[in-house]
Amino acid sequence: MTKNTMLHIGCHLSSAKGYLAMGKDAVSIKADTFAFFTRNPRSGKAKDIDPADVQAFRTFAEEHHFTKLVAHAPYTMNLCAAKENIRTFAHEMLVDDLQRMEATPGNYYNFHPGSHVGQGSEQGIALIAAELNRVLTPAQSTTVLLETMTGKGSEVGRTFEELRAIMDQVELQDKLGICLDTCHVWDGGYDIVHDLDGVLQEFDRIIGLERLKAIHLNDSLNPCGSHKDRHARIGEGCIGLEALTRVINHPQLQDLPFILETPNELPGYAQEIALLRERKE
Template sequence: MLNIGAHLSSSKGFLNMGETAVSIGANTFQFFTRNPRGSRAKEIDPEDAAALVRFLEEHEFATLVAHAPYTLNPCSAKAETREFAHLTMKDDLQRMEYVPGNYYNFHPGSHVGQGSAEGIRLITEMLNDIITEEQTTTVLLETMSGKGTEVGRSFEELHEIIAGVNLTDKIGVCLDTCHVYDAGYDIVNHLDEVLEEFDRIVGLDRLRAIHLNDSKNPFESHKDRHEKIGEGSIGLEAMVRIINHPKLRGLPFCLETPNELPGYKKEIELLRGSVA
């Protein structure tokens, strides 16, 4: 079974996302916890959230992935920006308990000239302040493309963040195919070697989800521009190898390609038809 879905709008509520996912052939999905470019979060309807939980069980969905807003930067040089990240993530993790047992993915942030070591210190400090033993949500660090002063551009940086977190059973990694390819990990020609390197440095047991995206840019470009499946520099053949790789089977694959729902449906049909 290929666990695959797309990034869906949460504007019409939780249950609507589940129903929309089924309509495009998905058995998982990703959604923003709040305005991705702002700070506002829609008030949660407990009955709607409970209805989604029942719907997911009835339709045997894989684990869902919630995505933090892009404005969250826990390793900013500005104290007020770090405070916003702290308050936002703390609130998001509390809200995630309405749909327990899922994933919360975030971009580690940009150190803006402070250096990666200081960035990593600030990120782990925030995570240790926020993550609790009681939460059922696993927090995922997303692999980044390495543009500017991004933290998380290498497996080593992800390892350092994880090593600094106290409650390590509550943290994992979401691998973005566009990002790692742009960062210099050749998943087109050397997928096995990249996964072996990830396992050696981070541990494949930490890999919990995949953002399945082609790239508009060439290998090791250190940019972040997603492309539709098979229309970028990664290509369809590599995507098919990724979804069929024995070490990745069973993970939730979330499409973040530049598509509307009909486009996502076509990509899901294409990939389901490519399962070995």
């Protein structure tokens, strides 16, 4: 295993104050990446982008050697909803978000694939892929990431096979990747504590590790296979610090951006980042 490699790590930050403020918050906790919601995660409203703020951030990010950012779509965006008006709302948000992402080109846009709401996973997969085919363009610089899900309710993306099925139906394959959430895959039944290598081998066989672009690094309050979604602080859940240390040190994962989505404020994130940097081999 390579020694003294860089741990690219950050957390979810509030976008309310703008890009430069997020960048400064990230640096204050020794992060070199971060995640942010492109708009209000519960309502879908978006704040206007200030070009001067964006330019100041891009200069700041270059000076501080930021790696790729991992923006997050709002939870209200459901590309495979049963109701057409909800899918239309999701389409409008997605189009606008991808345009907004070009203000900071070359980064990642992560989203929960959606919930089929009784239509069945096959129909949900078809609707998600159709929408991606509708909005992705050859000219965009943003890579869109499907997130691994826990499988609660009617979520699509509960297995690697479901994610692959979406990807297989998308035409612009080079604009698409995966964000693996450690809490979600654990809750979904993938035992990353006792068989991390086996889980990654399965991911590689079904999807391909070259498609894995980012990691949401979270502990879980629930046992493996619970199909729930309750994140815990690093080392305070059922996954545990030792297993998450193996994740950040795995040779096939160590160059990816790791995003903490643990229940914390900035001081708590700073402590987790320091802890994980200490355990980086």
